[in-house]
Amino acid sequence: EAAVTQSPRNKVTVTGGNVTLSCRQTNSHNYMYWYRQDTGHGLRLIHYSYGAGNLQIGDVPDGYKATRTTQEDFFLLLELASPSQTSLYFCASSHRDWGYEQYFGPGTRLTVL
Amino acid sequence: GDKVKQSPSALSLQEGTNSALRCNFSIAATTVQWFLQNPRGSLINLFYLVPGTKENGRLKSAFDSKESYSTLHIRDAQLEDSGTYFCAGSASSGSWQLIFGSGTQLTVMP
Numbered sequence: 001e002a003a004v005t006q007s008p009r010n011k012v013t014v015t016g017g018n019v020t021l022s023c024r025q026t027n028s029h030n031y032m033y034w035y036r037q038d039t040g041h042g043l044r045l046i047h048y049s050y051g052a053g054n055l056q057i058g059d060v061p062d063g064y065k066a067t068r069t070t071q072e073d074f075f076l077l078l079e080l081a082s083p084s085q086t087s088l089y090f091c092a093s094s095h096r097d098w099g100y101e102q103y104f105g106p107g108t109r110l111t112v113l
Numbered sequence: 114g115d116k117v118k119q120s121p122s123a124l125s126l127q128e129g130t131n132s133a134l135r136c137n138f139s140i141a142a143t144t145v146q147w148f149l150q151n152p153r154g155s156l157i158n159l160f161y162l163v164p165g166t167k168e169n170g171r172l173k174s175a176f177d178s179k180e181s182y183s184t185l186h187i188r189d190a191q192l193e194d195s196g197t198y199f200c201a202g203s204a205s206s207g208s209w210q211l212i213f214g215s216g217t218q219l220t221v222m223p
Contacts, residue, residue: 037218041197042117042213059210074122099144101161102211107154 003027004105006091012111013081021076021108032060032074032096033102036087043090043098049074050097081112087098117202126221131158134217135199136180142202145176146182150216152198159185159198170212187208190221 013019014033025032031050035043046059049068065077077087078085091105118137120207126132127214136145147159160182162176171217176183197216204210 040215042201042215044213045210050136090156101146101158102201104148104156105156109154 004091004093004103006089006105006108008108010109012113014103014113017077017078017081017112019081019110021075021089021091023074023111024072025074025093025103025105026072026088026093027093029073029093029095029103032068032099033092033094033099034064034074034076035090035092036060036085037090037107038087046076046089058064062097073076078088078110081110083112086110086112115215116212117142117187117200117214119179119198119217121217122215123218124220126147126187126219128190128192128223130190132134132187132190132217132219134187134200135187136183136185136200136214138202138204140181140202140204140212141179142176142181142183142204144203145155145174145183146201147174147183148199148210149156149194149200150199156199177199187219190219192223195219195221 002074007022033048034046047066058084068074094100094102145162149157160174164166164178166175171188173186199216
């Protein structure tokens with residue numbers, strides 16, 4: 001089973017702050033994803049990547065940047081955090097594309113004051 | 114409208130009883146995943162399905178791609194089954210996506 005870890009697990013910042021969320025997977029998966037989860041919604045895709053140096057835009061990308069530095073590591077960057085970005089963020093990975101099983105990290109709870 | 118619609122949105126069960134959750138797709142889903150989000154917020158993989166049926170202990174899931182729905186059956190519900198169940202379908206609509214439903218919140222009572 002894929003191992004996906006996220007850090008930090010909880011983060012509080014202020015409006016306008018700079019935040020980086022980290023994700024690492026250790027099962028040699030090619031695809032990695034960032035999702036956000038808000039009350040009343042399922043998970044919504046922010047960005048994804050199919051390999052080191054690659055970045056694809058998801059469904060709710062505004063206000064977010066991402067970078068895939070290695071096959072294992074995928075980062076989500078909020079450069080000017082806003083209260084609307086208060087959410088639970090999940091990272092996931094899969095061997096290949098969407099038709100393959102995705103494995104999720106434990107989540108990062110971000111609060112923007 | 115919702116591309117992946119889950120029902121019911123919430124459900125309370127007595128311990129030891131059975132239930133069925135449903136996911137209807139308005140997309141041409143080719144695979145389905147079911148997850149349990151536990152009270153700590155972690156997403157636990159329950160099933161990954163191509164069209165067909167899978168069973169794991171007290172859980173059983175089916176996916177019918179032609180009729181565009183999936184079901185999750187819970188037999189002999191236990192307290193630890195409480196949480197929010199999500200289904201997600203993968204489909205190609207221009208580009209491939211995994212699209213989540215809004216979840217079914219299940220409470221199992223003693």
